[in-house]
Amino acid sequence: NAGVMQNPRHLVRRRGQEARLRCSPMKGHSHVYWYRQLPEEGLKFMVYLQKENIIDESGMPKERFSAEFPKEGPSILRIQQVVRGDSAAYFCASSLRTDSYGYTFGSGTRLTVV
């Protein structure tokens, strides 16, 4: 069991470019959560998805950010027209069920916007 896989581990983008972060949940897990960790800040919830559905996107910025979890393939967090303030570590977690609370986190993608 490879756990939650995130790639890339490190991503450098120039201002205005797009960033795509990928998350493959643990085998059998159909619930995916994205969190952002800014320097000196705690982990902040962004979005919760199940296969092909967005369940809760209350933590997502209104513009430039989107997420999907297609029927096949990994979950994608997409940031369009990145700005320096988007530089952070982005973590994905997966769980088996909504009530299982067995959240397993990936190692994260560290996005640097230059």
Add this chain to the structure above:
Amino acid sequence: EDQVTQSPEALRLQEGESSSLNCSYTVSGLRGLFWYRQDPGKGPEFLFTLYSAGEEKEKERLKATLTKKESFLHITAPKPEDSATYLCAVVMGANSKLTFGKGITLSVRP
């Protein structure tokens, strides 16, 4: 506003010097309180889940307890390898998302 506060922000201990980390919460409808460990450059690693006041869980040198307002993570005779950031998080109401505190950075000197 619901929130999670961890204290102290940082803690330096001598190897073998036991101590406690605090997590206080002001949330409605607590469904679970979680402790995670995070090493530099890595994702959070699950330690414990507590569901109700009075509950306690142990794992090696760590023991987590829960009251109606706070949780403690007790570290008994810590070792340098216990050095990490310890995160507290809650799940509340009908939500499934975790709400985290800012974490406590623990350093254990040999």
